[in-house]
Amino acid sequence: MNPVIEISRVTKRFGSHTALSDVSLTVPTGTVFALLGENGAGKTTTIKLLLGLEEADCGSLRVLGLDCRREAEEIRRRVGYVPEQPALYDWMTASEIGWFTAGFYPEPYEQEYRKLLERFRVPLGRKISQMSKGMRAKVSLSLSLAHQPELLILDEPTSGLDTLVRREFLESMVDIAAAGRTVLLSSHQIGEVERVADIVAIVREGELLVVESLDTLKCQIRELTITMSGSRPPELPCDTLSRRQRGRQWQFLVRTLQNTDFDDLSKQPEVVAVETRTPSLEEIFVAYMQSDKREGSNVEEESRNYDPAEVQP
Missing domain, CATH: 3.30.70 (Alpha-Beta Plaits)
Known part of the structure; x- marks a missing residue:
């Protein structure tokens, strides 16, 4: 099968700062791929490039066979994405934000979203503003999974969450990979990554040090x-x-x-x-x-x- 993600000789600079330097890697289908590095190593920059939210200075990136520069909108439609700080409408209830988001996807998005909320034990009628950080994270994950994306991208998804919520997130990643889909996980929670990752990439100051299966x-x-x-x-x-x-x-x-x-x-x-x-x-x-x-x-x-x-x- 073709790789879900292909990054070839990518460099990205912000002024005089080099965020990524000549990075190349591939992510196979049906795996949990962990991107590890300290703050500022280039993990979030890599994710933004893959989603077409930034453009590389040189090199090429492809997601699901699509060019990240020219076909970014289609990539974002087919990919699920959970940022470190999800942007949710606080005045909406969990049910309302699912109904609103369903307008951007084909059926049965809302039905699948409600199933996920039930699995994560999130009350449909509670407003986002009244939710804990862990419950908000569950809503964000449910929104990103309801259209059954081929690739799920998680940027520090368990940061600041309690132990039980982190465990649920980890179980979800394993279930997704077991179903033949792919997870790209950016994290500094090394112990958690060790429990779920198939492949590990380590970046330091924008340079790729190692890409290898965890085993x-x-x-x-x-x-x-x-x-x-x-x-x-x-x-x-x-x-x-x-x-x-x-x-x-x-x-x-x-x-x-x-x-x-x-x-x-x-x-x-x-x-x-x-x-x-x-x-x-x-x-x-x-x-x-x-x-x-x-x-x-x-x-x-x-x-x-x-x-x-x-x-x-």
Whole structure:
């Protein structure tokens, strides 16, 4: 199947500030694709470019096979979008805002919208102004899903929400992907992303550091804790994302594209003990954020060459 999103060599500047620099990635159908980065990394800019709300300075973007510059209106009609701060008419009730929005979509939009409100336990007669932030978020998600979009784009959807509401959002993402549709999730809630994402992209200051299936990242990245008898660091047979030293103990986050036998490290002179474990996505994210570009360059090139066909929805 053709990718739902295709971004090729995209650069976007705002004055002297480069928001995105030569970014390329693809998003396969039926996946939860997570876009991770700190505030100002370029996540929201990427979303605006995909929706045709901004234009790239160079490069190309396509969503559902449509050009984001020339066919933006059709893209927005076919895509569901939940911004971090949804713009809702406070004076309307949940029922009224669904009736109003249904005028922009074919039937049975309003019927599907009411089903979603019932699922999320949102009272039809309550005004938006009288709703909690979590309930407003449920209304926004219901509005974006009622036309059964092929692609749902979420920009920090769980920011500031309580635990139960966040869980409902996460369950919805999994259900959508299971139905063969696609979710693009921009978030800094790394722990939540780890629970639902199929593919992870990490951006830092407008540059794409890694695009990889989460399973592959977890299989290939290891934390090594190596105790030495001397002060010299051990020699490692793989790329190093991060390292730190505490006395004679060294801790590394490493990436290997093969099944490396780390037991061989214990045969090196001065190596006393070697311990390995699988790091969390948050630890992987921090390592990429803190690694300098020279150290991460080889890993970056290797990690971009993943095969979308290997990602199972």
